[in-house]
Amino acid sequence: MASMKDVHLFRRYLSIFLSLFQSLFSCFFDFPILIKIADSFLSLYFLVFCDLRPVTVDLDDGETTVHFWISGHRRISRPNLVMLHGYGGNSKWQFVHQVSDLSRSFNLFIPDLLFFGKSYSRNPDRSVEIQARSVAGGLKKLGCCCVEGVGGGRVSVYSISYGGFVAYGMAEMWPEMVEKLVIVSSGVGFTQKQKTAEMKKHGGDCSKILVPKTPMDLRLLIKISMNTGLTFVHWVPDFILSQFISVMYEKNRQELLELAKNLLEREEEPELTVISQKTLIVWGDKDKVFPLEHAYRLQRHLESSRLEIIKETGHAVNIEAPTTLNNLITSFVLS
Template identity: 30%
Template sequence: MSVLKGKQKINGNDLYYEHYLHETSSKTILLIHGFLSSTFSFRRLIPLLCQEYNVISIDFPPFGKSGKSTRYVYSYNNIAKSILSLLEQLHIREFVVIGHSMGGQLSLNIAYLRPDLVKKVVLLCSSGYLERSKQSLIYLSYLPFFHLFIKRYLEKSGVMKNLQNVVFNQQLIDEEMFQGYMEPFLNEEIFKGLARLLRHREGDLSEEMLHKIETPCLLIWGEEDKVVPLSIGKRLQKDLKNSRLIVLSETGHLVPEERPKEVFQHIVSFLQETEVHVEA
């Protein structure tokens, strides 16, 4: 297995990616992390996926090692199109997309935009049904120093408290995990990007739009998810016509960290079952 790491300038912003090339597999999996995260959140899942597939893990702007341009439009639609442009530059013609949390909503946007390219979707505790920010907050985002208010707000909760909120088994939290999730905050420019994300982010896909997605979807949820409760997963499962839901007990929101082996097994089974069904 060889690994390519780099950045591509897409729509005026740098998009960081890691491309793990399998020696024989022709199938590609795209990984999209969640809010305030990066490719780091898939660190336990990537080695397992690489055994079977080509894997592309991206940091979507303004997170991780991707750009934080103050001219970029941080809407779901534009981020999704930027990711699709990156895959086109990498000559990826079809793929499976796996999205965690906010990355799940981006995955659904990508499947909605390009159903011809997306063969399957795996949603890991995906966000759903969130409305756009209130107009008053959008107006505030234009203030010159608004990004400092975002920084102060996030610093109040802190990385450790956030980790404790997203992980069911607190013993999993160690120094490596803490530092990995702290890293996105070390670049001050991220807070300017977050201000624009708050301003540009549309609401999540509506029920009507979800009903139009025919791509097979597997939903994997932590029963103890405090960030995106299981009720959202059940609702998404009803609105996505070709989907099924798997619930992991004693598991929180950060399923790629907490249950990588179980998640991997469910993904492989899902892809194999779908392929057999299509051939039949």
């Protein structure tokens, strides 16, 4: 009991110290300076250690701008790999544990999906299809793939969670472009009944969980996404979590909420289209967002697919088991 009291006392003093630090720090800097500095360091890491460079592409519709990180020195001997993120920040924060390894084997193309990071559109459409068309349009502009008879080459697509819906749409609409598909922890093909059941488990309106507004919301999102729970997040003071929310969600909060509602509330087709591409399905056996049963269902639906299950891992496989996931992606795409 004494040790528990000591822990609680330590946490209390730490909280007081950090609150004082915040008050002092705010006298000199305008928040959210800490997260902006961290985001800048991530950009530097992508540039220096992963040989990636930022590119912004204006699409032909005159309304849409897509931001990419792409390999600075593309090699014809390496296949092209597109990486599509989910909710939870921009592409840098979600793929930071993977890009270094994958950049050694692939020419990488990593877009921020619309309203994440630096990608934006004035188009009022909030569907998965507009995301797929924006990514495909950007790839065509970058000259790395064939879209509707224009461009050259093919790409493999690795996607996680929300990105899986976008990747599936790309594979369906442009089979001449997408050669292989990796889907990680994505509820592709969810029926409205299944969506409702999953939303009830997490308190009803999942769009508010996906787009956190308070530190408590962000902690809940992490708790649901992680099997390990990232226990250190309990020690992160609220003002730092608030900065992360401010940088990642505030600018396009309404659009992000509309994207989530469109995904969660739209009616699915009676039967999910069967795509022709070879597909690798990867799932954490402790996924609380899209339970493992949905991975088996997707595997049964796709004849040219195989399923890999990662033990003791939750929804965020890219963060909890990045090395295992990288090895699976590399062996599948290069085989």
